Amino acid sequence: MSESLRSSDPSRIAGFRLLRRLGAGGMGVVYLGRTDAGALAAVKVIRGESAGDVDFRARFAREVELARRVDNPWVVPVLDADAEAREQWLATAFVPGPALSEAVVAHGPLPTRAVGVLGGLLAEALAAVHTAGLVHRDVKPGNVLLVPDGPRLIDFGIARAAGDTALTASGLVVGTPGFLAPEQAEGRPASPASDVFALGCVLAYAATGTPPFGTGTPDALLYRTVHDEPELGDVEGELRTLMERCLAKDPDARPTADEMRRLLAQDAPDGSGDWLPDPVARMVAARAAEGLALPDIEPTIVDETDAQDPADAPVRHPGRRRLLLAGGALLLAGGGTGAAVWATGDDGKEPSSGSGGRPVYVLGVHTAAGSADTAVSRACERAARLAVAEHNASPKRLYDLKAQVRADRGDADSARQVALAFTADRDVVAVLGPVAEIPMQAAASVYAEAGLTHVSSTTGLQDYFATSPKTSFQSGASHLALGTWIAFHALASGQVAPAGVVIDRAGGSIVQDQGPPLVTGWRDTLGTEILPRVVAEGTNDSPRAIRDLLDAGVGDFVYLGPLDATVRAAEELAAAGFTGPRWMQHRLYGSDFPRLAAAAGEGWYVVTSAVDPSVLTTRQAKDFTTAWRGRYGGAPEPYATEAYDSVRMLLAEFARTVPAGARRRPVRAELAERLAKAKYKGIARTYTFGEYHHYDNTGEGWAAQTFVHQVRDGRFQQLGSLADLNGAATAQS
Template sequence: MSESLRSSDPSRIAGFRLFRRLGAGGMGVVYLGRSDAGALAAVKVIRGESAGDDAFRARFAREAELARRVDNPWVVPVLDADAEAREPWLATAFVPGPALSEAVATHGPLPARVVGVLGGLLAGALEAVHAAGLVHRDVKPGNVLLALDGPRLIDFGIARAAEDTALTASGLVVGTPGFLAPEQAEGRPATPASDVFALGCVLAYAASGTPPFGTGTPDALLYRTVHDEPELGGVEGELRTLVERCLAKDPDARPTADEIRRLLAEDVPDGSGNWLPDSVARMVATRAAESLALPDIEPTAVDGTDAPDPADAPDPADTPVRRPGRRRLLLVGGALLLAGAGTGAAVWASEDDDKKPSGSTRPGYVLGVHTAADSAHTAVSRACERAARLAVAQHNAAPKRAYDLKVQVRADQGDAESARQVALAFTADRNVVAVLGPVAEIPMGAAAAVYGEAGLTHVSSTTGHQDYFATSPKTSFQSSASHLALGSWIALHAKASGQLAPAGIVIDRAGGSIVQDQGTSLVNAWRDNLGVQVVPRVVAEGTNDSPQVVRDLVADRVEDFVYLGPLDATVRAAKELLAAGFTGPRWMQHELYGSDFPRLAGTAGEGWYVVTSAVDPSALTTQRAKDFTAAWRKRYGGTPEPYATEAYDSVRMLLAEFARTVPAGARRRPVRAELAERLAKAKYTYKGIARTYAFGTYHQYDSTEDGWAAGTFVHQVRDGTFHQLGSLADLIRAASAQKS
């Protein structure tokens, strides 16, 4: 159960607005909050002695990053964390259901069918945990939350990388006695098999209502775990056989999480709660309603009761569209509304400083932000949304502005159909005057046709294909450099930095069409334009050929190395090169800038380059960059994220040109098509923070004119982070100066 915030509690932590206290303990407080993107979160804030312990902060940061590796629907994801804050904090997705321990204690043992579904889904969660190189170490009923659509595994507070023993003291028992494996009870390192033992304990408890090694003092529980056989009364049939295997004293005799998942394979719950007994399902639904009944939040005006503004009246030819309420609806009849059902698209309202001020007589317009909710694009979506909110807040802070703006964010699922649904929703709202996004290639291609048909201008600052122009030749724009150009610019960096030499270039098709475009462009530039030997290799998708390909190229004595592929494959390549003793220059594909590559690759990642059009403005000395960095830091508490600058520039450009389409006096609605016409006009340029934007024949970022090299940046991994070396123009000038 939750309680109201106290006067000493903050109302906001970084990008999370706080509403309620969920609980408190010796280490700190857990709050119910909501992110800027609209996601409900449990925000744990560390207080007391731990907050002042540098060793704790280091461990806290590492654990948060480790937990980010896990991507599974039955594992509660980490949304954000900051170990450097005055009071370190960690935010995870909020699950408003009871723990398994509470449900069993209240309603008794679960039926065998329910335990089977529970075991299969939790095994899938552990399979993902182990695939990420982690061991949970504290799987217990209190760390399993029940939701209508399935269970959730929580609390990675003591998770560690399976290969990492530096943070575990010899003989230290970590976990909950009664639900940990014999090897843990004896102080030996935990392994994935230890989590399987704990899962067996959880299933035995769920089926019988009592832990398999009873209750009592920690010492007694540890002794029984090591020396006694489990009590499995109430666990019957095939489930008992499986639980007995999980509880084997010998770790090698236990099944893997993957095997358990396959043995207990069940249909995934549909969200109705029918996978649970009726009494437990009612408990889950009631708990969800109670947890999310936030009295301090203004409810959604479902019927559109805002007073109409004469300037916002639709054109006669427009189909009337009901204006949305100011707040996102949280509860409908006691049921939790998490996303737009049936469309695959999530939508949430703007922050307070994006709203039209109460009593304002100015007309109001909406800037749409088309993001993606899939895990691959979480970071760039957040950067784009934050950039849009900052730009709109700055507009609304101008006292003599002629109109107000607000931000509306809609997220697709990374596929074509949900992207079309998002675009249809934006185009149907006549208050939406422009859109930033989509952020990913497939959504860009699909949504562009919808935006084009409706005449709604949109600019993507993160995509690099140009096929969208075929279906939307008038209103779709791209402010990011193309993948083809960025591929060849790797070769230019090699030349400018004096590192051009025979190169091994790996094109890993698992990286999709982006790396295939880059690979072709790079091979041609290196070999045909610069006249240097290239040894290209292709790794077929779905194979494990990458390590051997890397070893073969090293054996061919290449002096430079480029790996164009997804994150995990590039990390493996880095480790193979380190093991082979390769010390020459190494490059990765541009989308890995800002990724977890430095952390995942460790020592093997040091020295790798990435060439991209994304800038780190905090590394620039211009006043424009300093002002932007300061504004971002003031609003979000840190330096601008990768791709935030380009999104901010794109929004500012859209707003600047939109202002020129607003009729004098704002007595009629601006004509949508005029904004795209302005952006497409000949010789159009816009001065951004780090580069000048101009659009080519196909509305792509024009890199044919002078100045593109000054807006292309080289980053290198140093000391576990990306470090900006400068623009290509900077490096070319430095090379010329050295020669002279």
């Protein structure tokens, strides 16, 4: 969870001897420091452009001033700061505990008692914040740390005095979408009631394992926060009633933090950690043991660009105290999960050898066994095996590869188990997958903890980055973008008309992400009326929504929902005689829709970043299609091309991390560092990754890398890219 100091890092900040790096971002670096008296501190140092920004420096000075006002055992205290220094810094007490977000991702929802303790103590913390005349404005799971004697609220980076708007622009949304109040989502000032709403979101997340307004892009989350009711799962009784009050749209209807503290009042934890479930308590204890081991001052290492070959580095022998503490951490982390296996850090040891004496490295393929993901899982597995076979066919290869496939069941627990199995095998050097959203969200943190790079070519949410900012990548286009691209296709093909769109929430986070940007793009960019209808999950309101839209005289129709509901929508539109343009959500490309909808499905469009390479004329596409036919006896399936590209990209960057002429395993972390900067030309598009490690489609070539398919003669047929269709329309005009 930390790394050694670099040659560019200072050894001391004021009265703090710096020991390790805890993290780094665009604004600066957070260090682990120690006072001369032995107290540990998290020292945040502002660097880069922010250090010279006058407005930022003013905000930072206010952060220091405001944070010092709060005195409460559940709020991490400020130890020292200097807002006037050339590089401003702030030191707070170091809390060696995982964030609530880490614990929930790793071990699932907390039991009711733990949620009650969490809520009561955090409410007490917020009451102290509000008594000091402040509004925190960013209460979220990542800002709640867990330790044996209770939670700690951290980060006053965007806090402000209640009623103070001097540093907040009108209409500016400040906070974390999904964990901020409706008034904040609409750009209105935050108040203590806004913090209470955010605390309600945190408690709902802790109790259910998912945020109450789902996951996805900021726009989608802000829309749901303002317009939708929260999803509280199986939460019952008084706790559910209190959450519903906290999550009221009207700020005046919410309880105060002090009222919440009284309603949830319990005895404070005794420090044994028994208020937490056993797996989380072990995680907290392991993190505490790691924290105790950290204060031994370690030599500064040079930056990567100047680093020597690890084989020539001197061997350092840890002291007995460090070994004992590290051993205790591993025992605490064990519990049958396999975590202790990959925590041993044996990068550099000799890999397995094949029959030819070459090292053998393993490419993991993380698929899903659920029926909804069978086809895409098969495509990913076949793509990986083809890429591995092509590597092993080269007579000049220096090592062999092996593809190993493991399937989850589409849920978080089984996804974590698959990830643990891959990370425990030191011969596994990279992973393709997972293939579905929930497994991607759950497994990413496991891969992150082990430093194992993985790429999902079939997911489109981006919240995995919160728990895995270094080793998780997504080479598929985001659901947000694909919603907007439906509007672009209507424009490019000359089919813009007043549109009806049904957002069927049974389709999950995918359609919930696509819907809002589609509505916004159609209305604001195309300048044409669009009538949205939201169908709640578990209802049969879809037929009525369709009839209402047809009665309104819409000329275009978009149905964003799961396969079975989209088939029924096609049948209802056909029965009503509607023949205008119709679009479905992008993940239905390659599905059974043409067969199930039969004649009613003819003419439906799907806009996606997935390509059918068999109709392309480039040499690379032809070679891939020929190789696929030769191995599997047919044309590449939907999503096979993107999976193949992703594996080839992984293997190309992995090859650059293999030590030359040495029988040592590559260091896992190096692959992720290379991949983040890679530019790879695939069969139909060029892959680069954005700030959050997702496929960057913001460049000029995005339209040429987005494809339109239409159901014709009972199957999906590719019409061309958006650029192709736009060019053809322009030529005819």
